[in-house]
Amino acid sequence: MLERALAAPHVSREAYAAREPAVRVGLINAQFDLRTSDAPVLLLLAGDDRIGVTEAVQLLHEWLDARHLDTHIFDQPTPEEREHPDYWRYWNALPARGRIGIFVGGWPIDVIGARAAERLETPGFERALQQAREFERTLAAEGTLLLKFWVHTEAAERARRLERARREPGRNWRVEPEDWSLHEIFSRLEDDVRHLLSVTDEPWAPWHVLDGRDDRTRDLALVETILTVLRERLDTGRPMQVPAPPLSLLPPRPQRLASVDLKPARQGVDYGARLDAAQARLAELSRRAREVGQATVLVFEGWDAAGKGGSIRRITKALSVRDYRVVPIAAPDESERAHHWLWRYWRQLPRAGTMLILDRSWYGRVLVERVEGYADTAAWHRAYAEIRAFEMQLVERGHVLLKFWLHIDPAEQLARFQARESTPYKKYKITDDDYRNRARWDDYVTAAEEMFARTDIPQAPWHIVAMNDKKAGRINILESICAALAARLYDQGVKT
Amino acid sequence: MLERALAAPHVSREAYAAREPAVRVGLINAQFDLRTSDAPVLLLLAGDDRIGVTEAVQLLHEWLDARHLDTHIFDQPTPEEREHPDYWRYWNALPARGRIGIFVGGWPIDVIGARAAERLETPGFERALQQAREFERTLAAEGTLLLKFWVHTEAAERARRLERARREPGRNWRVEPEDWSLHEIFSRLEDDVRHLLSVTDEPWAPWHVLDGRDDRTRDLALVETILTVLRERLDTGRPMQVPAPPLSLLPPRPQRLASVDLKPARQGVDYGARLDAAQARLAELSRRAREVGQATVLVFEGWDAAGKGGSIRRITKALSVRDYRVVPIAAPDESERAHHWLWRYWRQLPRAGTMLILDRSWYGRVLVERVEGYADTAAWHRAYAEIRAFEMQLVERGHVLLKFWLHIDPAEQLARFQARESTPYKKYKITDDDYRNRARWDDYVTAAEEMFARTDIPQAPWHIVAMNDKKAGRINILESICAALAARLYDQGVKT
Numbered sequence: 001m002l003e004r005a006l007a008a009p010h011v012s013r014e015a016y017a018a019r020e021p022a023v024r025v026g027l028i029n030a031q032f033d034l035r036t037s038d039a040p041v042l043l044l045l046a047g048d049d050r051i052g053v054t055e056a057v058q059l060l061h062e063w064l065d066a067r068h069l070d071t072h073i074f075d076q077p078t079p080e081e082r083e084h085p086d087y088w089r090y091w092n093a094l095p096a097r098g099r100i101g102i103f104v105g106g107w108p109i110d111v112i113g114a115r116a117a118e119r120l121e122t123p124g125f126e127r128a129l130q131q132a133r134e135f136e137r138t139l140a141a142e143g144t145l146l147l148k149f150w151v152h153t154e155a156a157e158r159a160r161r162l163e164r165a166r167r168e169p170g171r172n173w174r175v176e177p178e179d180w181s182l183h184e185i186f187s188r189l190e191d192d193v194r195h196l197l198s199v200t201d202e203p204w205a206p207w208h209v210l211d212g213r214d215d216r217t218r219d220l221a222l223v224e225t226i227l228t229v230l231r232e233r234l235d236t237g238r239p240m241q242v243p244a245p246p247l248s249l250l251p252p253r254p255q256r257l258a259s260v261d262l263k264p265a266r267q268g269v270d271y272g273a274r275l276d277a278a279q280a281r282l283a284e285l286s287r288r289a290r291e292v293g294q295a296t297v298l299v300f301e302g303w304d305a306a307g308k309g310g311s312i313r314r315i316t317k318a319l320s321v322r323d324y325r326v327v328p329i330a331a332p333d334e335s336e337r338a339h340h341w342l343w344r345y346w347r348q349l350p351r352a353g354t355m356l357i358l359d360r361s362w363y364g365r366v367l368v369e370r371v372e373g374y375a376d377t378a379a380w381h382r383a384y385a386e387i388r389a390f391e392m393q394l395v396e397r398g399h400v401l402l403k404f405w406l407h408i409d410p411a412e413q414l415a416r417f418q419a420r421e422s423t424p425y426k427k428y429k430i431t432d433d434d435y436r437n438r439a440r441w442d443d444y445v446t447a448a449e450e451m452f453a454r455t456d457i458p459q460a461p462w463h464i465v466a467m468n469d470k471k472a473g474r475i476n477i478l479e480s481i482c483a484a485l486a487a488r489l490y491d492q493g494v495k496t
Numbered sequence: 497m498l499e500r501a502l503a504a505p506h507v508s509r510e511a512y513a514a515r516e517p518a519v520r521v522g523l524i525n526a527q528f529d530l531r532t533s534d535a536p537v538l539l540l541l542a543g544d545d546r547i548g549v550t551e552a553v554q555l556l557h558e559w560l561d562a563r564h565l566d567t568h569i570f571d572q573p574t575p576e577e578r579e580h581p582d583y584w585r586y587w588n589a590l591p592a593r594g595r596i597g598i599f600v601g602g603w604p605i606d607v608i609g610a611r612a613a614e615r616l617e618t619p620g621f622e623r624a625l626q627q628a629r630e631f632e633r634t635l636a637a638e639g640t641l642l643l644k645f646w647v648h649t650e651a652a653e654r655a656r657r658l659e660r661a662r663r664e665p666g667r668n669w670r671v672e673p674e675d676w677s678l679h680e681i682f683s684r685l686e687d688d689v690r691h692l693l694s695v696t697d698e699p700w701a702p703w704h705v706l707d708g709r710d711d712r713t714r715d716l717a718l719v720e721t722i723l724t725v726l727r728e729r730l731d732t733g734r735p736m737q738v739p740a741p742p743l744s745l746l747p748p749r750p751q752r753l754a755s756v757d758l759k760p761a762r763q764g765v766d767y768g769a770r771l772d773a774a775q776a777r778l779a780e781l782s783r784r785a786r787e788v789g790q791a792t793v794l795v796f797e798g799w800d801a802a803g804k805g806g807s808i809r810r811i812t813k814a815l816s817v818r819d820y821r822v823v824p825i826a827a828p829d830e831s832e833r834a835h836h837w838l839w840r841y842w843r844q845l846p847r848a849g850t851m852l853i854l855d856r857s858w859y860g861r862v863l864v865e866r867v868e869g870y871a872d873t874a875a876w877h878r879a880y881a882e883i884r885a886f887e888m889q890l891v892e893r894g895h896v897l898l899k900f901w902l903h904i905d906p907a908e909q910l911a912r913f914q915a916r917e918s919t920p921y922k923k924y925k926i927t928d929d930d931y932r933n934r935a936r937w938d939d940y941v942t943a944a945e946e947m948f949a950r951t952d953i954p955q956a957p958w959h960i961v962a963m964n965d966k967k968a969g970r971i972n973i974l975e976s977i978c979a980a981l982a983a984r985l986y987d988q989g990v991k992t
Contacts, residue, residue: 024921057817062809063921066824066855073818079575104817173776176783176816280669287672313558320672321553321600322569328562335831359562425520425559 001197002152005209008217016216023223024063030230031064034098039233040144040339041100043226046109047151048186048193049158049212051174056151056210057104059219070095074105083295083352085393086110087135091346094139096338107132108148108196115192116185125192132200134389140204141242141382142340145233148205149222150197153212155187204240244378245385247454254449260407260464265472275471278478279318285485286319286355288496293352294489295399298481299361302406303444304434305416306467307474308359311406314474315357315481325350329360341365341375341383342390350399362387363403366451371443384454395459400488403460404477405448406467410441497693498648501705504713512712519719520559526726527560530594535729536640536835537596539722542605543647544682544689545654545708547670552647552706553600555715566591570601579791579848581889582606583631587842590635592834603628604644604692611688612681621688628696630885636700637738637878638836641729644701645718646693649708651683700736740874741881743950750945756903756960761968771967774974775814781981782819782851784992789848790985791895794977795857798902799940800930801912802963803970804855807902810970811853811977821846825856837861837875838886846895858883859899862947867939880950891955896984899956900973901944902963906937 011019034041043060047053057071072093081089087107095101111128114120120128140146153161162183165172186193201207208225210218233239289296298315300308312326327348336344342362350356365383369375375383394401408416417434420426437444452462463480467473489496507515530537539556543549553567568589577585583603591597607624610616616624636642649657658679661668682689697703704721706714729735785792794811796804808822823844832840838858846852861879865871871879890897904912913930916922933940948958959976963969982992 021920028921054817058809058812061812061822066822067826071817071821075818170776171772173779173814280666283669313554316554316557318669321550321567322571325567326557326562330563424517425524 001201001207001209002194005152006154006211006213008211010211010214011216011220013216016220019220019224023220023227026227026231027063027223028065030227030234031068031100033234034100034230035068036098037234037237038097038143039239040095040097041230042095042103042139042144042146043100044103044106044108044146044148045151046105046149047210047212048182049151049153050176050179050182052151052153052210052212052218053104054174055215056149056218056222057102059222060102063223064100068098069100069102071102071104074103074109080351083293084349085397085399087131087393088346088349090135091340091343094144094339094343096335097143098338107135108150108200111196112185112189112193116189129196129199131389131393132196133202134385136200136202136205137242137245138342138382138386138389139340140202140240141244143239144340145229145239146205147226147229148200148207149210149225150207151210151212151218155183155190157213158183158186204242244382247381247384250450250453254453256449256452256462256464257407257445260466262407262409262412262466262468264469269472271471271475274475275314275478278475278482279314281482282315282318282478282485285482285489285496286323288489288494289355289485290323290353292489292492292494294485294492294494295350295352295397296355296481296485297350297394297399297401298355298357299363299401299403300357300359300406301361301363301367301404301448302465302467303408303413304437305413305420306406306408307470308406310470311404311474311477312357312359314478318478319355323353324355324357326357326359329358329364341379342386345390349394362390363451363455366455367444367447370447371440384451387455388457391455391457391460395457398488400484401460402481402484403455403462404480405452405462405464406473407464408467410438412468413438497697497703497705498646498690501648502650502707502709504707506707506710507712507716509712512716515716515720519716519723522723522727523559523719524561526723526730527564527596529730530596530726531564532594533730533733534593534639535735536591536593537726538591538599538635538640538642539596540599540602540604540642540644541647542601542645543706543708544678545647545649546672546675546678548647548649548706548708548714549600550670551711552645552714552718553598555718556598559719560596564594565596565598567598567600570599570605576847579789580845581893581895583627583889584842584845586631587836587839590640590835590839592831593639594834603631604646604696607692608681608685608689612685625692625695627885627889628692629698630881632696632698632701633738633741634838634878634882634885635836636698636736637740639735640836641725641735642701643722643725644696644703645706645721646703647706647708647714651679651686653709654679654682700738740878743877743880746946746949750949752945752948752958752960753903753941756962758903758905758908758962758964760965765968767967767971770971771810771974774971774978775810777978778811778814778974778981781978781985781992782815784985784990785851785981786819786849788985788988788990790981790988791846791848791893792851792977792981793846793890793895793897794851794853795859795897795899796853796855796902797857797859797863797900797944798961798963799904799909800933801909801916802902802904803966804902806966807900807963807970807973808853808855810974814974815851819849820851820853822853822855825854825860837871837879838882841886845890858886859947859951862951863940863943866943867936880947883951884953887951887953887956891953894984896980897956898977898980899951899958900976901948901958901960902969903960904963906934908964909934 045053045056070093074089077089090107093101093103111132114128115125136146162175162180165175197207208221210221212218300312302308316324316326332344345362348356365375366380370380391401417430420430456462465473465476486496541549541552566589570585573585586603589597589599607628610624611621632642658671658676661671693703704717706717708714796808798804812820812822828840841858844852861871862876866876887897952958961969961972985992
């Protein structure tokens with residue numbers, strides 16, 4: 001791929017002058033048309049030629065309308081970025097529909113950088129490439145127009161440039177000291193770069209290698225490629241087709257919910273004492289978590305009125321307000337709808353040492369959105385793999401992730417709805433929707449069972465909690481959190 | 497103020513039970529009505545009783561609808577927060593219209609904390625209080641409903657609580673080790689706290705002291721105060737009146753623009769060589785700035801077609817893309833309109849070591865918004881003081897701030913409009929608006945002259961640049977930036 005790009009003849013001054021006006025006007029017009037389309041555009045610029053990348057970005061800044069352009073330069077991760085999974089900074093920076101995002105550097109450079117620092121042996125390198133492929137696939141499947149450019153100048157030519165800059169420092173001030181070490185890295189890792197370019201080159205996330213030896217050739221290839229692809233997307237209105245990953249076979253008729261024992265627990269248990277003990281333990285564990293920077297994500301799903309809110313309050317009562325955030329998930333707002341469906345969850349992830357408590361979650365995609373038809377079949381089919389990839393990033397980063405399904409039976413739910421309606425400040429919690437959802441109980445059971453089966457990863461299994469007996473259920477939840485957090489802290493050598 | 501709050505009798509269990517339902521329903525309803533109003537609500541909770549503050553916040557989380565609530569806990573500033581002026585984190589976190597923000601801790605605690613760490617002698621303490629007043633005033637003047645609560649428990653009672661927790665650690669797990677040092681600080685600085693509460697207590701930003709000795713008394717005072725004030729604002733629809741700060745007298749008929757020499761510079765200057773030299777110097781300085789974390793803000797204002805874009809490109813050509821961001825300022829979008837008018841500028845401020853280049857800026861408030869009537873007279877009058885306070889925060893934080901007015905005469909502007917219209921990719925830059933603005937030339941001169949006179953602070957004076965001769969103007973700009981940056985780096989002992 002690298003050689004092919006260097007085989008084409010260079011663009012002459014005359015040819016450039018002849019082709020510039022059309023592509024420049026074309027780009028501005030395409031960007032204007034894009035604003036009312038549903039496509040986010042993501043241009044990734046990277047390469048072994050740092051100055052070439054810089055100049056290419058500056059050309060785009062000059063030719064495009066900067067008001068509808070979001071440029072992000074990804075350098076070494078900041079301390080805050082290091083507290084999160086690797087792709088957090090990319091998710092946060094994704095362009096909205098109708099906008100163009102320019103990412104400079106990005107995940108391919110992270111992978112090469114980790115390889116250069118010898119933090120990645122071959123299995124880790126392959127795993128990192130797989131993550132890159134998963135990320136690019138999910139963006140494209142949700143409609144992002146993704147173009148990747150690699151500015152390439154061969155090692156010998158790079159060395160000549162650096163030598164010239166050393167001899168004439170006043171005239172070659174764009175060369176920086178770090179360019180020497182970049183030159184060394186890219187020379188040493190040329191095979192890894194080739195491998196990366198080849199395994200992450202897909203129709204929905206293609207690489208375009210730009211010839212870094214000649215400015216005009218590089219620039220024209222960049223802008224003409226963008227214009228062609230962007231124009232086609234705008235004119236056809238059709239996003240790139242991304243084949244769906246195969247869905248694995250499910251075990252026949254999983255029935256986890258049907259087997260939950262909803263009978264009240266045995267008499268004689270002192271709930272007050274157990275609740276106190278569990279809260280005291282959680283308070284202690286959360287302080288240790290704060291000290292060592294351990295992040296936790298709690299996901300609460302389950303039937304309406306199953307007791308999510310009450311359970312969450314028993315948890316937060318044991319915590320200092322600075323150590324947690326409760327985020328209720330409702331229908332996405334305008335800005336959330338303008339992004340990939342997972343974007344709003346990535347943005348909520350907890351900082352080091354804190355706990356994110358989600359009252360409903362990304363699982364809405366395969367529950368309410370599936371049952372009510374808000375997501376089409378391909379979208380919620382795809383979501384299982386997307387969710388697994390997302391959660392794997394959380395647990396690989398070291399976060400504790402716990403997923404609770406709060407379970408009650410239909411009769412208990414009805415009794416609770418009726419009780420709510422007679423409490424003035426709880427009335428607003430009951431809407432016609434709640435009664436409509438009751439009518440689709442069996443559809444939700446089907447969706448939940450498939451969700452358990454497809455997203456029950458070893459590091460983050462589903463906890464199905466019997467909640468007909470609220471007090472017993474809450475203690476069960478608190479004790480599960482304490483156990484998981486204590487185990488994780490123990491793994492890190494923290495005494496609790 | 498502290499004693500007064502403790503003088504009231506405590507609320508009995510019966511009285512609490514009787515008053516709870518009404519205030520709880522009232523709060524939920526008020527929050528619902530708020531969503532369609534134009535008021536952002538900011539509740540600040542702080543105090544010498546940390547556990548009391550925590551419990552008060554948790555009560556609000558329980559009683560209000562969390563989907564329309566933005567809680568921010570302000571602890572020690574993060575590394576990123578330290579790169580910015582002190583109030584950056586508060587500006588970033590401001591609630592939008594229709595939402596309730598809960599700030600825990602916040603600027604009053606920062607001031608007390610700095611005082612406790614002996615980083616603030618009396619003049620610094622008074623300056624910090626003045627900044628707090630300025631911040632609260634500008635929020636309220638733009639319509640924020642601001643309520644501040646101080647949870648107070650006297651030192652003797654705090655000491656008794658800590659002793660109890662030491663004796664019975666299993667039962668008093670809410671007490672943390674840091675509570676001992678907080679107790680010590682608040683006991684030692686009680687006079688400073690009294691002074692702070694008293695000088696920052698204004699009708700538009702009142703303090704309410706809550707009695708931390710009794711949960712029911714504290715909670716009921718909190719929610720009843722919020723409900724009363726919120727209900728009144730919703731029912732009258734009128735924000736609190738904030739008296740305008742007096743405008744100082746202007747010198748008679750300032751005429752800085754009329755005295756600019758717009759004749760072309762003398763012949764025989766080698767522009768190419770001077771441009772090269774200035775860019776090489778800027779490249780070098782920006783690398784030093786990156787190394788030492790020096791941030792820079794460049795503001796470009798001036799007539800349409802005066803050459804802002806071309807000047808900015810000559811600057812960015814000398815920089816690495818990771819070291820700068822160019823932000824063009826146009827009409828505010830929906831989310832920007834839902835916030836204080838300065839909010840969108842605060843969000844753009846540069847990280848340590850980088851340069852923010854603004855193509856138009858906050859000065860739009862006293863230029864286009866004044867001339868076209870988008871801001872009412874009181875708003876743009878107030879803006880001079882708001883801008884000075886904002887810029888003082890930048891320069892006090894150590895940022896380099898340069899403000900350029902690019903000046904041409906009407907004949908030159910007309911010639912440039914006509915030239916643009918015959919260049920295909922520049923055509924989109926010319927609209928009917930541009931011709932309309934020309935008709936108001938004299939109004940813009942009046943506005944610009946008043947702006948120069950009122951915002952020309954010593955640390956960041958206006959640079960008025962003659963741009964009829966573009967090449968000379970650009971070199972003037974580049975050399976001014978180099979001079980200012982070099983001087984600032986020199987002050988820090990950096991060799992350049």
